[in-house]
Amino acid sequence: MEVGQMQRRLVDYTKSLFMEGFLDAQFLQLQQLQDESNPDFVVEVVSLFLDDSEKLLNDLTMALDQPNVDFKKVDAHVHQLKGSSSSIGAQRVKNACIAFRSFCEEQNIDATLRCLQQVKQEYYLVKNKLETMLRLEQQIVAAGGSIPMIELGF
Amino acid sequence: MARNGGVAWMRTTEKIDGYDLSTSDTEEVHVLAVDDSLVDRKVIERLLRISSCKVTAVDSGRRALQYLGLDEEIQKKETNGFDPFFYCDFQGLKVDLIITDYCMPGMTGYELLKKVKESSAFREIPVVIMSSENVIARIDRCLEEGAEDFIVKPVKLSDVKRIIDYTTTELREGELREGARAKRRGINKRKQREGDDDLSSSPPSTLSSSTSSSPSSSIQSATAPSSPSTLDSPTRRLKMTSSE
Numbered sequence: 507m508e509v510g511q512m513q514r515r516l517v518d519y520t521k522s523l524f525m526e527g528f529l530d531a532q533f534l535q536l537q538q539l540q541d542e543s544n545p546d547f548v549v550e551v552v553s554l555f556l557d558d559s560e561k562l563l564n565d566l567t568m569a570l571d572q573p574n575v576d577f578k579k580v581d582a583h584v585h586q587l588k589g590s591s592s593s594i595g596a597q598r599v600k601n602a603c604i605a606f607r608s609f610c611e612e613q614n615i616d617a618t619l620r621c622l623q624q625v626k627q628e629y630y631l632v633k634n635k636l637e638t639m640l641r642l643e644q645q646i647v648a649a650g651g652s653i654p655m656i657e658l659g660f
Numbered sequence: 661m662a663r664n665g666g667v668a669w670m671r672t673t674e675k676i677d678g679y680d681l682s683t684s685d686t687e688e689v690h691v692l693a694v695d696d697s698l699v700d701r702k703v704i705e706r707l708l709r710i711s712s713c714k715v716t717a718v719d720s721g722r723r724a725l726q727y728l729g730l731d732e733e734i735q736k737k738e739t740n741g742f743d744p745f746f747y748c749d750f751q752g753l754k755v756d757l758i759i760t761d762y763c764m765p766g767m768t769g770y771e772l773l774k775k776v777k778e779s780s781a782f783r784e785i786p787v788v789i790m791s792s793e794n795v796i797a798r799i800d801r802c803l804e805e806g807a808e809d810f811i812v813k814p815v816k817l818s819d820v821k822r823i824i825d826y827t828t829t830e831l832r833e834g835e836l837r838e839g840a841r842a843k844r845r846g847i848n849k850r851k852q853r854e855g856d857d858d859l860s861s862s863p864p865s866t867l868s869s870s871t872s873s874s875p876s877s878s879i880q881s882a883t884a885p886s887s888p889s890t891l892d893s894p895t896r897r898l899k900m901t902s903s904e
Contacts, residue, residue: 532814539706539817547706554699585763589792590699593814 509651516642520656523639528632533595534656552636555594559629562587566622570615580618581610587625598628689827690714690753694724694760694772695790700813704759704790707820714753721760721767721775728755730779755785757827759811762791762798770802777806786830788823790815 507515523529540547562583569580588603606621643653691713693704701717708715718724725731758776760769767775769789777783786808791798799810808827811819 532816535814535816536703539703539710544706551699551702554702558697558699582765586697589697589813592792593697593700593703595814 509646509649512642512646512649513651513654516639516646517654517656519642520639523635524656527597528635530595530597532593536594537655549640551594552640555590555596556633556636558590559587559599559633563622563626563629566625570619570622575613575615575618577610577613577618581607584610584625596628596632599625599632602628688712688714689756689824689831690716691757691759691824692724692727692755693717694719694721694758694764694769696720696761696764700761700815704815704820707815707817708759708824710817711820711824713757713824716753716755721764721769721772724758724760724772725767725775728776728779728782730775730782755782756831757786757788757808757823759788759790759823761813762789762793762802770805773802773805773807786827 520529524533536548536551566580566583566587569576569583584603584606588600588607591597591599591603602621602625606618606625609617609621646653689712691708693701693708693715695701695704695717696719698719701719705715705717716727718727722731758772760772762769769791773787773789776785776787783806787806788809788811789802789807790811790813792813794812802810809823811823
């Protein structure tokens with residue numbers, strides 16, 4: 507596949523992620539912070555987010571598995587996950603966290619367990635999408651092309 | 661939160677370089693960024709660097725105080741009072757601006773703000789609070805305690821540029837005042853030596869008017885594309901309405 511085709515495929519793929527709500531404008535902000543002097547910025551931030559999230563999801567699983575659930579602790583973890591997902595533009599994860607927090611407030615164990623499942627699902631989805639997108643970018647760069655910019659307003 | 665088009669100018673480095681040229685006569689703003697989230701630290705660090713700042717990022721209020729040399733625990737350990745060499749290990753470069761997250765384990769951003777404002781050495785440093793929660797009561801509390809501004813997360817480049825712009829302006833104005841004062845002192849001393857006691861005020865006023873016009877106009881051009889965002893800050897809105 508030649509570079510132009512790969513670039514078009516990347517643009518279409520990235521646009522679909524915005525259309526489907528996986529990513530929001532904050533992700534565009536991050537892309538704009540990447541340039542020749544910092545060519546791996548997005549990859550680095552996404553990696554940090556993925557590592558951080560895996561840890562938080564593990565902590566959440568353990569916290570909700572306790573005989574006496576400490577909802578304050580659970581809420582603190584969800585708050586962190588909400589923050590980092592918001593900072594990278596992972597919109598659906600962020601929204602799942604918002605719902606999660608309201609059930610933490612109610613100290614509703616069944617609902618919070620369902621929320622955890624929901625957050626995990628959204629997380630794995632966006633993880634998959636981001637990794638696919640970054641792989642496409644890598645292929646373009648390896649073939650000597652540049653990563654096309656997405657502009658909102660499509 | 662979608663912003664259309666206006667992002668295109670950010671991609672080229674010419675505008676940023678142009679902005680750098682106009683500030684090359686002053687030092688870079690050194691920002692101490694405080695956030696317990698690794699992801700957020702990475703992002704804020706990049707936002708600040710791309711805005712031509714020097715950045716020191718720490719993960720807690722405690723570490724921020726250590727960096728400033730305000731940590732009481734360390735001070736207590738020094739039995740014979742102030743030891744400048746001891747503080748050199750912890751203190752870094754002079755900080756021009758502190759930008760801190762509100763919600764942090766241990767010391768919150770609000771508590772850090774209070775500690776900074778209570779210190780005679782550091783109370784002049786502007787402190788900006790960041791929070792994911794846009795709560796008026798929280799914003800008010802921070803402003804009352806002396807916060808310079810309040811940014812709602814996620815932080816965008818326009819937020820950072822706005823803050824750096826007015827920090828740079830205030831620093832420059834401070835330097836200009838200092839420079840004008842020093843020059844006046846120099847002129848006065850020379851006149852006293854010459855036995856001339858006609859201390860007209862025209863030299864200082866020419867100095868201040870000629871030096872202040874160009875930097876501020878170049879700041880204006882750099883912020884022009886993002887000027888609508890000055891209204892986005894909750895505190896800027898409050899400040900603007902109260903001054904009119």
